[in-house]
Amino acid sequence: MSGISLYVCFNQVNYLAAWRQRLLERPRDLSLLLVEPSRVRPDASKPWPRGIAHLRGPSGPWTMAVLVLLALLGLIERIYIPHRREAGRGLGFVLSRCRHIHLLDDGLDQYRGQPRALITGQFPLGTPLYLFSDALPFRAPWCARFACRELGGFPLPAGDPGGEALLASRQRPASLVVDAPGLDWLPPLEADLPPPRLVLAHPAAGKRSWPAAPTPPSSSAATSPARSRPNPDWLVLHFPGPLLIGESFLLVIALVHRPVDWPLLVALPPAVDPQLRAMVECLCAQRPASRLLRAVPP
Structure with a gap:
């Protein structure tokens, strides 16, 4: 051995x-x-x-x-x-x-x-x-x-009981927010991001940027047993409503694998790496329902 x-x-x-x-x-x-x-x-x-x-x-x-x-x-x-x-x-x-x-x-x-x-x-x-x-x-x-x-493509989740149950329930969110750096520089998004909003917190506390208080669906998702919590990877791929996402690896999954006609809003910090920004701009331009938001100082 x-x-x-x-x-x-x-x-x-x-x-x-x-x-x-x-x-x-x-x-x-x-x-x-x-x-x-x-x-x-x-x-x-x-x-x-x-x-x-x-x-x-x-x-x-x-x-x-x-x-x-x-x-x-x-x-x-x-x-x-x-x-x-x-x-x-x-x-x-x-x-x-x-x-x-x-x-x-x-x-x-x-x-x-x-x-x-x-x-x-x-x-x-x-x-x-x-x-x-x-x-x-x-x-x-x-x-x-x-x-x-x-390693080939990122291993996408085939299914997720927690996410499927959430999207089929009465608490189904109208929009999805993936918290990550860049969301603290957003303009008002009331029209583009209707409530109720499901906010998925970044696993690293220091990278959480969403300024609004979590909505009840987000709170219930955070306190439910691990096996029933929605998988963020699965939700990014299967939630058809407006999705807002910051500087996160889930952004790559959304830009490459999410259906191109599903609404996708992208927020990047002003100091984001120029090559990463250029990649996001290029991929957004290839998706008619995607938009890179302009940062506004808080």
Whole structure:
């Protein structure tokens, strides 16, 4: 048996990139999966492809102590990680002792002229970089520094009981808001975004920008059991009414996979990466029902 492969996933995109990598390459090693529980949604339709064994757990002092011990013993051969920005001393030590480092897709960074989370100089030229391929023509030039390995299209949800139940209920929203940076720079949208509005909060609290108070459907969705909560990915693809979305990876899913005649409103922060803005402008221009809103200072 070869050494251990450690997967460190800070968000849902990282996790699904790791899931797709193991599905495509089918390694038979022992895999350890470390996730950030508040930002990774379990999906029963996408079970972790098992090698000889599989462990999964949240990050914490005891978890890191175990990983440091495994690294000291030379048992961690490969690590799959999106970047080193959130790597503390323990994870930094594991990285220093690991034989092979692989990078995972982190969402929008591959479409930014300058990646926000990944510091490219921290990794050697030719480091493997696993990327989803939904908007391949818009991939940033910096990615060529790495050995890009294509994961194909983002794994879209086939179904979602929570979302289906919501859209079939009396509480069906008239418009959908995906909270993300850029929504705090919006002009008034009463005509374009009729109530009741379902507001989906960003999993990272620091990126929540929607200035209005959540509507009752949003509150009920947030407090319902996890298995019945609407999956944001599924709603973006299946909600036919007006959809407002900010700077989020869900924006790529909406621009590429949502029906072109369904209304889509896009809000980007004024300081958004120029290459990312150019991509959004180009994709919006190809969709007759999509519109990039002009930012207005709050």
